[in-house]
Amino acid sequence: MSKTNPVAASSKAKAAEADAKDADTKAASAGKDAPNPEAFLSVRDLRIHFDTDDGLVRSVDGVSFDLETGKTLGIVGESGSGKSVTSLGILGLHRSKRARISGEVWLDGEELISADPDRVRQLRGEKMSMIFQDPLTAMHPYYTVGAQIVEAYRVHHPQASKKAARGVAVEMLDRVGIPQPDRRVDDYPHQFSGGMRQRAMIAMSLVNNPKLLIADEPTTALDVTVQAQILDLIRDLQKEFGSAVIIITHDLGVVAELSDDILVMYGGKCVEKGTSETIFTAPEHPYTWGLLGSMPRMDRELQDRLIPVKGSPPSLINLPKGCAFNPRCPYAELTGGKSTTETPQLIEVKPGHRVACHLPEEKRHSIFRDEIAPRL
Numbered sequence: 451m452s453k454t455n456p457v458a459a460s461s462k463a464k465a466a467e468a469d470a471k472d473a474d475t476k477a478a479s480a481g482k483d484a485p486n487p488e489a490f491l492s493v494r495d496l497r498i499h500f501d502t503d504d505g506l507v508r509s510v511d512g513v514s515f516d517l518e519t520g521k522t523l524g525i526v527g528e529s530g531s532g533k534s535v536t537s538l539g540i541l542g543l544h545r546s547k548r549a550r551i552s553g554e555v556w557l558d559g560e561e562l563i564s565a566d567p568d569r570v571r572q573l574r575g576e577k578m579s580m581i582f583q584d585p586l587t588a589m590h591p592y593y594t595v596g597a598q599i600v601e602a603y604r605v606h607h608p609q610a611s612k613k614a615a616r617g618v619a620v621e622m623l624d625r626v627g628i629p630q631p632d633r634r635v636d637d638y639p640h641q642f643s644g645g646m647r648q649r650a651m652i653a654m655s656l657v658n659n660p661k662l663l664i665a666d667e668p669t670t671a672l673d674v675t676v677q678a679q680i681l682d683l684i685r686d687l688q689k690e691f692g693s694a695v696i697i698i699t700h701d702l703g704v705v706a707e708l709s710d711d712i713l714v715m716y717g718g719k720c721v722e723k724g725t726s727e728t729i730f731t732a733p734e735h736p737y738t739w740g741l742l743g744s745m746p747r748m749d750r751e752l753q754d755r756l757i758p759v760k761g762s763p764p765s766l767i768n769l770p771k772g773c774a775f776n777p778r779c780p781y782a783e784l785t786g787g788k789s790t791t792e793t794p795q796l797i798e799v800k801p802g803h804r805v806a807c808h809l810p811e812e813k814r815h816s817i818f819r820d821e822i823a824p825r826l
């Protein structure tokens with residue numbers, strides 16, 4: 451074998467270099483492992499880049515995760531970290547000429563990135579559905595709420611009569627807590643309050659009983675009391691329908707009680723992933739510490755309770771070299787220079803807990819224990 455293998459035939463130094471490259475390749479493809487057959491949704495090395503006049507925008511750059519039926523995944527990160535593009539990519543809504551998409555999205559055993567667009571369209575609504583941030587942009591102003599739910603239902607149940615579909619619409623409005631649903635079904639979206647519109651959109655998203663529901667900032671536009679009601683509603687409906695749910699938010703507080711797992715995104719990449727409990731009690735990435743520190747707490751003085759992440763999110767066209775978070779990381783100088791030269795890989799530190807950070811593990815533990823945890 452060594453006769454035909456140029457690497458083995460070369461000097462020891464070359465062999466060592468090749469080994470190092472191999473290790474790099476293995477680490478880089480750590481997220482590219484086979485899809486998890488147990489998971490209803492299995493995303494592998496998803497990349498969504500856009501050609502723009504200013505350059506290539508790497509909105510999503512190698513994201514992988516699994517989601518089982520009945521479970522909730524929270525995707526958190528600041529504005530522009532790639533959360534929405536990830537979800538639109540799963541739903542097949544980024545198939546424009548300017549978008550370059552690669553990786554795999556397995557939904558209930560079917561791969562969607564390479565699938566026929568007509569098939570993906572069919573799966574949208576039937577097996578996967580989305581609740582958008584602003585129901586007014588997702589709902590048509592000229593049609594009644596009921597007509598839009600009926601339409602969503604009949605696309606996937608063409609044999610259903612109009613009367614039967616209207617009955618389903620009234621029932622769905624009732625289930626999401628719209629009072630007098632048999633009357634309100636004929637209202638237009640603008641006749642509903644913000645919270646009611648959000649409920650109506652949830653009804654529309656769930657009318658075909660999708661097994662995957664993606665909620666993108668479902669409560670951002672609502673006041674605090676209504677926010678809590680909508681989150682409760684999503685939780686109850688998830689139990690009732692047994693769906694897998696992805697909640698996208700910039701606010702860790704929103705996913706605190708709702709999510710089984712949390713994926714933290716920064717600059718188009720996953721920087722930390724773990725169970726909700728791990729992310730709240732033993733987070734290891736300095737960016738996650740910043741997000742936790744930015745959560746408002748009623749029991750602290752204002753100056754004590756907010757430790758915002760300093761600086762602004764990076765440009766996705768020109769990400770900082772090395773670790774994209776390094777210009778904002780208060781601990782970057784403790785990485786021995788690695789933070790500005792090497793991209794950290796997402797490494798499993800404990801079963802189910804992955805972190806992409808150059809800080810030595812013991813250092814991360816001690817900083818969290820001594821500096822961060824006492825302030826949270």
Ligand SMILES: Nc1ncnc2c1ncn2[C@@H]1O[C@H](COP(=O)(O)OP(=O)(O)OP(=O)(O)O)[C@@H](O)[C@H]1O
Pocket residue numbers: 500502507509527528529530531532533534535536700766
């Ligand atoms: N069609 C597109 N063409 C070019 N760039 C895009 C396109 N869609 C999104 N982007 C860019 O991709 C990046 C990630 O956007 P995305 O909407 O996923 O962020 P986000 O984390 O969901 O933020 P927000 O909470 O503000 O919605 C942004 O910089 C955005 O400008």
